[in-house]
Amino acid sequence: MxxxxxxxxxxxxxxxxxxxxxxxxxxxxxxxxxxxxxxxxxxxxxxxxxxxxxxxxxxxxxxxxxxxxxxxxxxxxxxxxxxxxxxxxxxxxxxxxxxxxxxxxxxxxxxxxxxxxxxxxxxxxxxxxxxxxxxxxxxxxxxxxxxxxxxxxxxxxxxxxxxxxxxxxxxxxxxxxxxxxxxRRYFLEPSNVDVLAFHEGFSDIVALLQHFSYRDLLIDEIRLGGGDIVDGSLLVNLARQFGEATGAGKALRSAIDTATPDPRRYGNVTEPHARGAILVAAVFDGFLTTFRSRIADLVRIATGGSGKLPPGELHPDLVARIASEAAQTAQRQLNMCIRAFDYLPPVDITFGDYLRALVTADFELDPDDAWGQRAALIEGFRRRGIYPDGATSLAEESLRWPAAEPGTAPVVDSLSSLLPELLQREAARFTKISSDPKIAKRSDERPASISDDMNEESGSDASKTMRDALVAYAQHNSKALQLTGRPDVYVSAFNAVFRVAPSGALQIELVAQFVETDKTTASDPDWGGVPVRGGTTAIIGVDGTVRYVIAKPLPAHTLDPAISARAAARVAKQRAFVEELDEADPRTNYLDQSEYGDRMAARMSLRALHEDAL
Incomplete structure (x- = not known):
């Protein structure tokens, strides 16, 4: 046989x-x-x-x-x-x-x-x-x-x-x-106005870009669209259909149709879907700019340099080439948008954090940015008034997360025997799981994996040992990781990642998320069931060197005074956000004691958010 x-x-x-x-x-x-x-x-x-x-x-x-x-x-x-x-x-x-x-x-x-x-x-x-x-x-x-x-x-x-x-x-x-x-399990906790909006906007971005990555669909739409590619009519039509299906139609249309977006909207819009549409518009703007740049030579060749396509159907070869460029650009932008997740803090996400993660993650894999996609994304965010906290300018080098302090102790000091095991196990799983029917068929036949065991509800002995070692490392290096040094710091997730750069180089890293909770706010009904949390994402090289410390710290006297002051300001913003939602909600004054104490947690429901979205 x-x-x-x-x-x-x-x-x-x-x-x-x-x-x-x-x-x-x-x-x-x-x-x-x-x-x-x-x-x-x-x-x-x-x-x-x-x-x-x-x-x-x-x-x-x-x-x-x-x-x-x-x-x-x-x-x-x-x-x-x-x-x-x-x-x-x-x-x-x-x-x-x-x-x-x-x-x-x-x-x-x-x-x-x-x-x-x-x-x-x-x-x-x-x-x-x-x-x-x-x-x-x-x-x-x-x-x-x-x-x-x-x-x-x-x-x-x-x-x-x-x-x-x-x-x-x-x-x-x-x-x-x-x-x-x-x-990111805490991205459902509404600690600031961007958190739930990010959940909605990012979900729209993935749907939009995945839709645009289907080359066969694009060929049909480009052919039927009459070739009005430079003005983006094809992209507008697809985006409108997407917007109607997801409930973000109006905002998405304005993002694409409006030549001069209003940067004041980001400061004024608070409803999660409408605010998320601003994020969608910024990312789609970057995609559209890159796409137009990549088909400019094709349009020049097809029009003899005029840039204006003649009436009638386009040549099938031109349609196919343009569709390929659109699909490749969409897929690369989708990869960028997803890859940024490993460079986000574990709590209290903002749109500015996401821009910094986008730029940093893509730079790490592709420093040259031959397609100009990072620059186009930055411009899309700038046009909508989205500026990260702590960035001195919108230059790429300013937007990238700062490298970890040179004095940060390497992880190998405490995890020298566990780190190679983690990398080897995750590499074997990543390459084998899709091809071995015995592994893929049933979950209980799969080898233990860090990804599967990252949650509090489950865990193998190996992953528990790794988690305990990471906690010990965090407690011994709390200041460098911008943690308070609390004994109850925990690891919400840790993963080994394997990426291949355009140059062909293999990039291997460990991503660990450390989270702390202010327990006084957890029991205080005035915070509504969503406590104040701090946390750090550490990006660690294969040699154990800590490369990035992406932190949202809690205020503490053990931290640098400037860092602690910024942390205190962040906590004050969360308290102000709770008060703002309470004032906007006419039910607040009629809630019983239990409902009042859980009112912010109740606002985490995606079901409730989507009731009027579809």
Missing amino acids: LDIPRPSLRPLRIYATDPARGYKVARTTTIGIENEPLDAGPIGARIEVVDYDAENDLFYDAVDLDHPSILMQSGLAPSEADPHFHQQMVYAVASRTLTNFDRALGRRVSLKKSNVRNKLRLLPHAFEGENAFYDRDLHAVLFGYFSADPAKPGPNIPNQTIFTCLSHDIIVHEMTHAIVDRL
Whole structure:
């Protein structure tokens, strides 16, 4: 019998555009996803589709994507009416999203919450309603369905059933919420006005850029768009469709259509979706600038130097080249946006922090920036009035996180025997997990991994030893790490990452997140159930050298006075933010004691945030 290797990718058909916009404009495409062995559901190593309809109290039969008849046709044909295709659609798009995070971060992202909940559940028909959301407690993404308005159905039939699980952008958006919550668990705590807005905006960014990375879809849209590439009409149309699907349509349109964005909006807008749209606009502006730059030579050649394309259809070769440039630019920008996560503080995220992380992470991998993508991103943020705290200018060297102080003790002093083990184990997992059916088939057959064991709810002996050693290191070097030296400092996550630079060089690092909590605020009802936290992300080289200390410290006399003063100002901002939300919420004065003490925690709900978003 021939020993034929298992293909690395599985082709599956999806709706690339939202079918709820009408049958004639819906686009389908075939995408390649990780070819893992699947049980009926589909159920893979990290995600499982559970098709339970709570409204009708029934389970739909699960699709078997490993059935030969389905494999032979690249999955089921797109259908609004077939629940089996709905299951395929949710799994395929969620898997593609997860793979984009794996590749950009240089490690296999874990979705394991505990030894019992070791997969993220996706429910395509979870409830009846105009909503879809990620639920941390259920460790699931729930998609709703609803009837089109009988009077104003748009391009749909009056009272037609609309399934949010058939919207590519909604699936990616909610899947990104789930992944972000695993990467940075405290980014759901509203400690400042940017935190929840970042969750929303970043999820929109991933959906938008992943949509733009489908070359076949872009070819169709460029051809049908009449070639108005320089003015960006193609990009505007796709972004409008995306915005309508995710609830950010108006802000996204203004970001693309308006030649001069209003930088005052960032200082005035507080609603998470509207504020997140400002972040989307800044990132999309950078993408659009880079894309136009990369097709400028093609337009000059096609127009004889005039820059104005003639009427009629473009030459198919030109369309294909432009589509390739758009897809490559989108994929690279998506990688940049995801990779920045390892360079973010573990708590209290701001848009300015994200800009600094974007610039630093990309510089580390690609110092030359031959595409000019970092410069375009910086300009996109500047045009919208987003300036990082602590940066003296918007020059790239000023925006990069400062290198760790030379006196910072190397990690190898306390972890000399554990660091090589971590790197070796994570490297083996990253390269082997996708190709070995015995490993990929069932989670309990996989080797222990740092990513899987990073959560408090679970952990192997090896990861506990590593965590304890990191805690000891943090306590002995608290001042250099801008920590207070509290005995209860803990490691919220640690990962080994492996990335390949454009030059071909392999970059290996350890990323560790240290978190501290002011317990007096945790028990104080005036803080509303969201305590004041401080924390540090340490970027550590393969030789144990601490390269970056990215900190949001708590005030302490053990720290440098200037650092402690900035920390005290940050705590004061969080208190002012709580008071601002209390004043804006008419229910505050009517809450009972228990509700008052948990009111900020209640504002963390993505379900509540999305009720009016879809």
